[in-house]
Amino acid sequence: MSPAMSAQSSSASARPLVRFGRVDPEARLGLPAGTHTTPSAVTCLVFTTIIGGAVYGASYAWRQGEWGAVVWEYLTGFGRIPIPITILSIWSLVFLLLKALKIRAQRAALRIHFVPDDTAFVLNAATADSVVDAIDRAADEPERFMFLARCRSVLRVMRNLGRVSDVDDLINSRGDQDESTIDSGYTIVRGFIWAIPVLGFIGTVIGLTQAMGRFGSALRAAGKDVEAITQQLTGVLGGLDTAFITTAEALIAVMAIHILQTLVRRADEQLLDDVRKAAFDAIVTRVRIARQEG
Secondary structure (H helix, E strand, O other): OOOOOEOOOOOOOOOOOEOHHHHOHHHHOOOOOOOOOOOOHHHHHHHHHHHHHHHHHHHHHOOOOHHHHHHHHHHHOOOOOHHHHHHHHHHHHHHHHHHHHHHHHHHHHHHOEOOOOOOOOOEOOOOHHHHHHHHHHHEOOHHHOHHHHHHHHHHHOHHHOOOHHHHHHHHHHHHHHHHHHHHHOOHHHHHHHHHHHHHHHHHHHHHHHHHHHHHHHHHHOOOOOHHHHHHHHHHHHHHHHHHHHHHHHHHHHHHHHHHHHHHHHHHHHHHHHHHHHHHHHHHHOOEOOOOOOO
């Protein structure tokens, strides 16, 4: 395949240069594919179930060992607070990793050149349909690619536009819609980033409540033997473990998720900028709209 990936030179019977089912990670696995760079909730649930089951299954199998017992305790102990923290963290990481792969898949469409390189070619209402046909030949599902979908929508209404600036405004309007759609895709992850520290703080409350209750029991046992007091104080320390460890787990998890989200969000924004520029170069710079007679 040539770097130019010229769709215009392909015949109608030629195989598409870009197949959505081969470049999109969800479609390759036969799972429901989300819109553009946003993964499907079903796919995230499937991978979260598989990974979560693998993590807890392996931890359960090795819980009899010295390190295995520690890992099992940190995953299931301390008032069971680590369990929802782990599940939400896995879901968030799966979402962001799938999103990163889908961003790379969307970039495959940017390599398609559907407008002829001939400088004499003029893009107008008469030639727009042929360019749309070239896009349809270049990809089997062009509406699933952000760049191609944006160009197709603009080309199909070009005959209704009276000025070149109208084309530019329409491309920018579609860009704003895509940006809004991508931003809304982060809603679930933003909710998890809020929920995970809250779970840690709930663990803190539970742990401190347990510690204070056991400390009261230790005071009531002050008149008894030293061994009884020691056992009660050990329970107090267990409550403090729940308080601090659950908070630490939540903060570490949310920090890792937030850092990864920042990196993926930057890649998303860069894709939007590149799609906007590519659409401008492919359409606005080549379009010529004849002046309408009054």
